Amino acid sequence: MRIPLSWLNEFIALAESPREIADRLTFSGTEVEGIETVGSTFSGFIVAEVRAVEKHPNADKLSICRVFDGQAELQVVCGAPNVTAGGRYPFAPVGVTLPDGSLTIKKAKIRGVESLGMLCAADELGLSSDHSGLLVLDSTWPAGTPLSEVLGPPDTVFELEVTPNRADCLSAVGIARELAAVYRTPLAQPNIAGVSEAREEQAPWVRVEDAVGCPRYTARLLENVTVGPSPDWMKQRLERSGIRAINNIVDITNYVMLELGQPLHAFDRDLLEEGRVVIRRAKAGEKMRTLDEQERELDPSILVIADASRPVAVAGVMGGAGSEIRPETRMVLLESATFDSALVRATARKLGLSTESSYRFERGVDIELAERASRRAAQLMVELAGARVVGGVADTRPAGAALRRIAARYSFVRDVMGIAIGDAEIRAILNSLEIQVVEQGGDGFEAVIPSFRADLEREVDLVEEVARIHGLDKIPAPLPRSTVDPQAAANQTTRAKAVLRTVLAGLGVSEILNYSLVSDAALDLFDPGNRDQRAPIPRPLSADQSVLRISLAPQMVETLGRNRAHQIEQASLYELGRTYSRGATGVTETESLCIGLLGPIGRTGLDRRRTVTAEEMFLWAKGLVESLARAVELPPLTVRPTAVAYAEAGASVELLAGDTALGTLALVDRRIRKEWRLSDPVAIAELRVAPLLANVLSVRTYSDIPAYPSVARDVAMIVADSVTHEEIIRVMREAAPPELETIELFDIFKGAAIGAGRRSIAYSLVYRSAQRTLTDDEANGYHESVKGALRAKLSAELREG
Amino acid sequence: MNNAEIQELQAAAIQEVGAAPDAASLESARVKYLGRNGRVQDVLLALRQAPVEQKRELGRLANEFKTSVQAAVDARKDALQASASVASFDVTLPGRWHGLGTRHPVTQIIDRAVEIFGQLGFTVADGPDIETTFHNFDALNTPANHPSRDPKDTFYLDDTHLLRTHTSPVQIRVMQSRKPPVRIIAPGRCYRRDTTDATHSANFHQVEGLYVDRKVSLADLKGDLTYFARQMMGPDVKIRFRPHFFPFTEPSVEYDFSCHVCHGAGCRVCKHSGWIEISGAGMVDPHVFKAVGYDSSEVTGYAFGMGVERIAMILLGVPDIRMLYDNDVRFLGQF
């Protein structure tokens, strides 16, 4: 909302600077979003009378004017379409500089015709952006009058952001009331006189059929109206407030709305069939052309003002084109009503129409205001449009309701604010907001709430009033009163996740974050088979963000691909986030971990250029996951071949820690990698976070450090390629006594010397007893049984020596 | 050998050992003096042949001969080894160890916030991303017609489920499950139907705090947020409240931090105002307490929120929120 400071000054005397006033408004709850200086001293500008207009001989769109400046007639070339003989316009004589400093007027020849000055449009005066024609001045101004007398001194316009609970602040008087409270100075209300408050006992020309949608409707009749332009001071105020001036009657309704906060509407009564209004729901199929020249389809959810046969206005939103004020309007029906805020909101939304009127009704307009605002508008119509008020006011509201009273305690105000503010100060602040305080003895009081403050309902609402007027800057910032919360279960998951992140950082893996919403196409690329489990977003913002992610892998591969496009050769990344899958009982959210590897990430030193093989990449990823598992205290990992939808054939496994399935590890299929031009292997591990966190915080207990020396024995063998490392380990473990402490792979060799389909593989085994030093004979005995088992169960050819 | 001869020999040995140019000549010098057939045997012979009354003094000298020459040998050996190792490889070659991983800036800010509020006795609470309209709106006193409920602004999954628009529903879940006092902090992902641009993201993170106890006041809120601001942004950061309106708090405020870059003088970061808008806060509205079964005549409480991405952008100087979700390792590696 825009309000000129000069308007506020009509109700409250403020000597402070605009900046200071704006700050006080912001810090008492009405945010000033902008401060604009408008107008100027208009030094040198005068009112000029155009005495004659003729066409420019060399230019169609220009005219040659004879301009009287109060003393002499001058020749001026003008391009404005609205220049007419007899009109009064702002004039900049030769030597005058425009307010924005952009131009100093010189004697000039325009298309061969001499011009001695410039007739000005509003934008050239810095008044608005309007360049449609010359600014038309009231014809009563004598030529030669300094323009500053006409347009007044420079002004300041505040751009205000009013919070939705403060409908009472959507007016000049409302803002002035706030300032009166802040500065503790008296507030003057507009002086309304000369119009009778008497009610029409019988007013059959107003009928409300929906009293819920329209709890109050007032109407006055004004005859003998002369429709014409408003006086300059009113046009200027409206324009500075962001409302276009139209004619005196419409301008007055807008002016009073801005002044008092009550939206009003003026009908040409002669265009109302049978001269009456009915406030009713629209009928199905009814249509109406609104003032913006749009044909509107109405329905029974919409409240309208109708005449005897057809809707003439959408209640609280916009008038109809068929009953508007015309130049020839003689009799006005002035509406000042209260409409239900939810109804107006729903209608405005349905019609896609937001107006100054609907904006105010949606927030709630004080029901007690309707008649007073009508009287104020009638007074202005009498003064400015020669109108005569016919009879009294038709008013459908029986009588004013009792004011709300809130029981409150001074001590509560102090406690919630956390500040020692005295009873008298609290009382003074409430009084300054027109809230009466009735003492109840001791700590208690009763606050009588004015009708325009529907937002004040509870004791705590009064605290806010005191706090914001007293000043939030006066609230201290004491040291925290840190106490132990005995019920607080320390959040183990958060701690455990922090450990997990630290471990991953230590392993050289960097964290990324991707959006939770992805495209179906991206998920399809990785696994078209999980469509049924995906949770779609109805009415997505875009196809790219149309479904909740069921896997972190697609975005991880995309991230790796995007980095590769930036010439990043290697990356090891992880994301810790939720995945979402839809089942019979709804959508399940699962904390997931995805690790992605790209490039020669497992190599150090000078060996980075060599092509990364699939085996290398897989084993790096596996080694990384194994280290992670060890760091979070899981039992040693085993793998089980499994098909992962996006994996290269044969390069995907399920990862198990003991019996617990952790997730999968896979090399991404070439077909998918091609989407991001990733020609080298990409490893993706997808893990459930819950089992990773299970042991993170477990307390580790001491076990004895070996007291006796160990004995090492090697075994080298040739086995078929089909015999896996895990199988060999299992066979050795089964054959050996508990004294077999560790088995370590130290060599693998394939080649012509061994023969196709076979490999040489060698392990170092360490034996140790916890009770005594093992003899060579004992160790040899254990080792022989291991060898025997390898021969018998795996057909291993043992290489002696 | 007499006493003086032994001492002369000792001095000569130490001098020779100390001058040995390399390991081989050092070894031959050692053998010459201390070896099985070395000069030490002469000393020991003299000791054996000496009269009883001289044995004590000669024994001391013999012992000193052996230990001092051996010490000289050891010292020279260390010196030779030390000079040998410096010369043997290029110490300026790049080091070889796998790199350290980095944490995402958003997570870093969350962890820091959790840590700071942890010092004030706050514990972390968590809730689902997919919330009910009850927890996200109704219980938070958000009227049916409030603009935040508009499907234009909120991702609805169906009539009663949505992607949470803030982490405030976590506060409701905690209060429903516990009696006061409550002191929690709720970090998490939130969703709004914002078109992504430099400062908006449909997907963002919030940290919200809630403190409910007897006589919790606006001053407590200001004090605790000031503590947080100083820990997070810098030791002299100040906090400022502006009155505002939220359905779930009364009184409601917006809070600003004084600019940590220019200390209030005005700079580009604070748009020359000296202050940086952070987020909203206030005293928990009695309607919210009613919705969770708390007695607002017994307790009061404060609640606050903050956008994690916003803090990250302000503190780390990140110019565009989208950079936080681009996951460019050249960006991530900076933090």
Ligand SMILES: [Zn+2]
């Ligand atoms: Zn600054």
